[in-house]
Amino acid sequence: MPSVASRGGRNRRTVNEINMVPFIDVMLVLLIIFMVTAPMLTPGSINVPTAGKSSRPPSKNIAYVLLDKNGDIRLRTGSQEQKLGLEDLKAAAQSWQQGQPEESAMQIQADKNLTFEAVMKVRSVLQDAGVKRVAFGVVTSSH
Numbered sequence: 567m568p569s570v571a572s573r574g575g576r577n578r579r580t581v582n583e584i585n586m587v588p589f590i591d592v593m594l595v596l597l598i599i600f601m602v603t604a605p606m607l608t609p610g611s612i613n614v615p616t617a618g619k620s621s622r623p624p625s626k627n628i629a630y631v632l633l634d635k636n637g638d639i640r641l642r643t644g645s646q647e648q649k650l651g652l653e654d655l656k657a658a659a660q661s662w663q664q665g666q667p668e669e670s671a672m673q674i675q676a677d678k679n680l681t682f683e684a685v686m687k688v689r690s691v692l693q694d695a696g697v698k699r700v701a702f703g704v705v706t707s708s709h
Contacts, residue, residue: 629662631655631692632705633676637684652691659695671699678704 630642639650641658650658659672672692676685685702692700 628670629659629672631672631674631688633674633680633684633688634705635677635679637680639688652687655688656691656695659692659697663695663697669699671701672697673701673703675703675705 632640632642632647634640639652639655641648641650641655641662643662648658662672663670674685674688674692676688689700
């Protein structure tokens with residue numbers, strides 16, 4: 567009857583191992599589910615906003631706001647060019663717009679080394695002045 571004594575529990579060793587078979591079974595089932603569903607998924611697409619295209623680009627009714635590398639602002643309308651501050655630019659833009667047709671535009675031409683913040687300040691002033699069409703351009707330094 568030695569086998570009875572071993573069944574009593576005193577001589578029985580406890581197993582401190584994790585049974586990996588159920589874990590592997592679950593992982594294989596998940597792998598199969600992902601392999602079946604992955605081809606059915608459509609790749610995500612991002613809707614990037616686009617700028618509206620004009621039906622007619624302005625031909626000759628363009629005023630240029632020139633920003634040099636020092637941040638100085640000049641307004642060129644036709645053959646005239648004047649140096650302005652941000653405060654004066656709003657009034658000059660409003661007065662220029664009054665005699666122009668609706669398709670007229672202002673183009674901001676900034677030095678490529680100028681900060682984005684300086685360009686956006688000018689854009690904000692033009693927006694406050696009621697300018698409806700604004701274009702952007704880049705001017706490289708002459709030095």
